[in-house]
Amino acid sequence: MMRIHFTAEDLARTQVADGADPLWETVLSLHSLQERCPDPVLAGRRTAALTRPLSMLLPLVPPRGYFPDFLTPGAGTAGLDAGLDAVLSTPRARLRTELTRLTGRNRPAPWTRSLADGEPGSLRRLAGSLREYHNTALGPQWARITRRTATDRALRLHALWQGGAEAMLRTYGPSMRWQSPVLEVDYPVDRDLHLDGRGLLLVPSYFCKGPVALADQDLPPVLVYAASADGKQGVPEPPASLNPCLAKLIGHTRAAVLEALSSDCTTTELAQRAGVALSTASEHATVLRSAGLVSSVRQRNVVRHALTPLGTALLRSN
Incomplete structure (x- = not known):
């Protein structure tokens, strides 16, 4: 379990992202793509067209467990281009630290080693692979993805406007439970996250299966959660008859x-x-x-x- 500790200042600064974050969706869809039964949006997406980007991205995003925080920068909320610019600007020391944590004692692949060294060409190839995968695998279904996250965001904002941040935080059960002043989150590792006045950015996600936070607690706090599936089948037909x-x-x-x-x-x-x-x-x-x-x-x-x-x-x- 993860326990996120709020102060009054944190509650005042807590907000919901404007919608789907393209880089979070990219990374989390890579998790789904490696499952035995991936999300229907990804059906048939492991095609020859994705061989090159997947060969670079899958070593960075294992099916479970840790993946580097630099793949999902906060700038991604402003769009794919802004997010990729932030990836390209990742400091060399951070690249090395996070990739060392990813590989542990295992010998890293040559591609990963060159990326950890901060080689500009490797960073450009990473950004290009992220863009190519996003556009090819997610682009055709991006309207569907954003429709679900927009629906969820509207529901959360209504609770926020009507009753404040605490009322909104109560809408996230059962995997996220508000026990003032702590948000208890179902999580694969036991940890405490103290916001310390920074607030929390809540990001609705189409591909998220369970709540996900950045591993580095010194980064601006983010919690990605599974967006409500209401309306995921698209626009329904008008009701045949009223209740x-x-x-x-x-x-x-x-x-x-x-x-x-x-x-x-x-x-x-x-x-x-x-x-x-x-x-x-x-x-x-x-x-x-x-x-x-x-x-x-x-x-x-x-x-x-x-x-x-x-x-x-x-x-x-x-």
Whole structure:
């Protein structure tokens, strides 16, 4: 178990990442790719096109256990390019320390040794392999990956806005349990992480199976967790018929809008699913949000809506 210790300052500085981190998804998908039954998103991805990048990346990311922190820099939350720039800027001393920890007493491969020496060409090959693998293996499904993480983020932010950081931290069970002032996390090794006023960045992930933190406790604290699978099958068909009890409770049109949110969507998609005008969908989403049943997050020039835990419970109870 890992115990993450919070102060009042840590709670104030705790936040949820904007969405999927491309480098965390890359590394965690490499874990999945090495399993007997990888995630369906990766089905058939071990093709000849990936032979070169995988030959470089798999020695750095074993199926289980430690992998170097420099593969998942904090800059990755700003996008793949920013993350790869940070990888390229990794200090030589850190490369050597983390790769020595990875290989232990085993004799490292020549590729790993040159990387540990900080050779610029090796760093460029690493960045190129990360980019090639990400674009080839994850690129075709990136919309699906980001859709799931966006849905999860909306749910967490709703709890944060309504009840503060402690309320949000209570939404992560059962693998993460808030026992103020400590977050208990199911973890393969026993450790304590003291935030010491730095706060915690929570990163929703499509490929994460269980909570993952950086090994180096001196780095800015990050906890990656498995994003909620709600809506992972994509956009559903509009409901064939409304639940009569729900329709009586909140009205037919509003019930149609609520049921159409079985997975997250934009206001335009919501109107299409519910069979109503765009202005009507927006109006009912606003009312449902005020009632705590829906959360809405602006992403660039669109607004995405998702059911809150309370909204999901209402749908399931009728």
